[in-house]
Amino acid sequence: MLLGRKVCAVLETARDLFFPLHCAGCGSALKSGWLCLACSEELKPVQRPRCDTCSQPFSGAMDHFVCVNCRGRAFHFECAVAVMQSRGVLRDLIHRLKYNGELWLAEPLGDLLEQGLDDERLEGEVFDAVVPVPLHPLRRREREFNQAEILGRELARRRGWPFSDVLQRTRYTVTQTHFDRRRRMQNLRDAFTIRQNVAVQGKHLLLVDDVLTTGSTLDECSRVLLEAGAQSVRALTVARG
Ligand SMILES: [Zn+2]
Ligand SMILES: [Zn+2]
Incomplete structure (x- = not known):
């Protein structure tokens, strides 16, 4: 004993x-x-009321709501779901994954990402592939990995969905957080291309990134995927900036 x-x-x-x-x-x-x-x-889920399109949290009594950023705007993705608000401990964890290379955080952050699949806008969807938002090769070399790819692989592994790193960033873009919508779109024009059309043709895709800020990057990636023949694109991020 x-x-x-x-x-x-x-x-x-x-x-x-x-x-x-x-x-x-x-x-x-x-x-x-x-x-x-x-x-x-400290984790603050993105929950109703929030923008149905881009998950922007909103304080008010309305149940269904489309924010100013999305009103009158046709996005190429069906929806962009963000799981938690980007603040406090979560912002710190994402920062540590991205800039300190703490790759073990892929597992806990993958847990959060997977929770997003229970959102009513994604619930029950089966995806033909998980596609990460790509980093420019220069930035990737500097960081040695792409956080969206790490998170996307983790999610794909958990769900048994194929992972398809099919987008590439061909233009090095500057940070666009402070740009207005028109300048963001200009900044992103021709920033992404597809490696192989055949990998996306007719497929239902889940586009993954760490943080959703304005939705412009996810939108441009979705546009390129649809142009290459994808059937639909839905987007999922861990956090809403
Ligand atoms: Zn919105
Ligand atoms: Zn603690």
């Missing part, structure tokens, strides 16, 4: 050495999961 318990303790210590359970947000010790209570309370 005692020996058994000792063996258990040794095994536990060994497990803790190799798989220490610590909160991904603040580093405090955990029994299970990947975020402590305080950090998980």
Whole structure:
């Protein structure tokens, strides 16, 4: 009995050495999961009321709502679902994945991304392929990976859907957060091309990125995918900026 318990303790210590359970947000010790209570309370889901098209949260009593950014605008994607608001601990985790190369965060962030598939706009959809928003090769070389690809692969693996890194970024674009819509579209024109039309023809695609900000990048990627013959494109991101 005692020996058994000792063996258990040794095994536990060994497990803790190799798989220490610590909160991904603040580093405090955990029994299970990947975020402590305080950090998980910082996660703010994007829920109604929010823009039906781009998931922009909205304070008000309306149930169905289209925001100013989307009003009168025809997007190429069917919908863009973002799971959590980009703030606090989540913004920090995405930042650490992207700029510190903490690739292990793909798993917890993949958990969140997968939650997005329960959104009513995506629920029950079966996708022929998961397509990541590409990074320009220069930026990819500098970062050594594409966070959208890491997240997309994780989701594809979980669902058993094919992963198709079929888009490429052919123009190095500057950060466009502060541009108005017209300048964003100009900035993105011809930024993406498709590697292989045959990979998307007639297919229902799920486009994946880490953060949705204005929807312009997802829109331009969707346009290119549809032009190459895709049947439909829906977009999913971990966070809404
Ligand atoms: Zn914590
Ligand atoms: Zn919107």
